[in-house]
Amino acid sequence: MSTAITAAVARAKGEPFTIQKARLRGPQDDEVLVRVVATGLCHTDLIVRDQFYPVPLPAVLGHEGAGVVEEVGPNVKNLKPGDHVVLTYGACGYCQPCVGGHGAYCSHFFGLNFGGGDLEGRTAIEDEEGRPLHDHFFAQSSFASHALARENNAIKVPQDAPLELLGPLGCGIQTGAGAVINSLKVTPGSRFASFGAGAVGLSAVMAARVAGASTIIAVDIVPSRLELAKELGATHTVNSREVDMVEAIRDITGGGVDFALESTGHPQVLAGAIEALGTLGAIGVVGAPPLGTKGEFDINGLLLNGRTIRGIVEGDSVPQRFIPQLVELYQQGRFPFDKLVKFYPVEQINEAAEDSTRGVTLKPILRFTHA
Incomplete structure (x- = not known):
């Protein structure tokens, strides 16, 4: 089963993001379907939009998502619908750097995070005409109302933490x-x-x-x-x-x-x-x-x-451990990263991007409204 989504799409080099309807396939294997509450906008999203890195376009970018698990694949073990998660970078989990606790230096890092699809080149999102949109950006593509991630890059966080604030912990703040x-x-x-x-x-x-x-x-x-x-x-x-x-x-x-x-x-x-x-x-x-x-x-x-x-890369962190630690430090008042952020509705993504480029906003966070 697929899910109807709204996504911000980078269509061509240097062009503004466009908001459009699309469809996202359901979770397979160890994947989770996440209803995105909010996602940070990062410098990396903009340099990919502008093709400093050769990610194929058109693409759904976004890599600092936070949301609620809606559905899990058959091989997911530790997450369930209703869990609050922060989405972070993709790592294979089995290469030498990964098994050594250094997933940020995964042997497949570029393919998993910048390849425009999975490691076999397959995409999960189609536009309204049935044409594929490049995705799997940082194993999430969270500039969308829903995102697919893997269990190893969907990090469970406490239910009492402010979920709409937490997305940037997955990349920029963590770094x-x-x-x-x-x-x-x-x-x-x-x-x-x-x-x-x-x-x-x-x-x-x-x-x-x-x-x-x-x-x-x-x-x-x-x-x-x-x-x-x-x-x-x-x-x-x-x-x-x-x-x-x-x-x-x-x-x-x-x-x-x-x-x-x-x-x-x-x-x-x-x-x-x-x-x-x-x-x-x-x-x-x-x-x-x-x-x-x-x-x-x-x-x-x-x-x-x-x-x-x-x-x-990515603060050399083990996200399953480090992101919850940052959340706890924030809740204790010792890591007040909320002072860096400004919220925008996703429809204002281009304004947020411009404010970020001009230095007006340090960390834009895009909010999604769900019916």
Whole structure:
């Protein structure tokens, strides 16, 4: 049986999303059908719409969904209709990185998340004329009133948590917070800098505060973002449009930071961020520029100072464990990521995208209305 859905479709490179009716097939194997309550709009959705990554179009994007399970496939073991879930990235669950607890580096990651269908190239959504729409985006395609996910990327969350708020925990918020806690392992009393104060960078700021860093520096060019960073735990802010950010960070820290995160995707920012590291400092890179973008750094500065540079996908998190932990931290008032979001009806997706691109809104969340 198929389900009639409403979806926001990216039809061609750089064009606005269009809202249209479609049909979604029922769940098979270990899949779950989720009625989407709300879904975050992420930078990755926009760079795919604009074809920085070669996902085939037309497609139903969306990868920060949250909703209610309506139906489960025959091989689903631990989810049932009525469960509240956050949808996260897809991973096969059986390759070497997956069995080692590093599903974000799944051997099939690109195919499962950016392939435009399942690993065999099959799609689950058809438009009103019966033509296939590319889907399975991040194993969910949640820019739709209903989405199919697999049991391993539909994360059960408490019924008393605000479901419409939780979708961004599946990607953007998880990425920033996980980079700090899981990947860099920021330590109590350490010095940390976030290069970029968007949703990912500010999630890192909040996580650094949870981790006990004593100096937390937010770097950006937008004054309002820097003010919000102070609310969320930054002890210092640096406007890199007004001052030399490397010199400013060295002055604040007396030599450089122990840990840093680069979330802007700009190579020149990454180069400066590496220079702002202290001895034995480590930087995580999560900003996603167009494929093929190159960066530069001083090799001797890296070598003689014992610095570390590492790429990070999805905060290197095990979502089944990490997303419920973030929900609990939010409910305790220790991770107030609600201060990053603004809600839009899904019909205003293009306004939300424009606001995100202009920096007016840090984390748009699209709401779906169900009869």
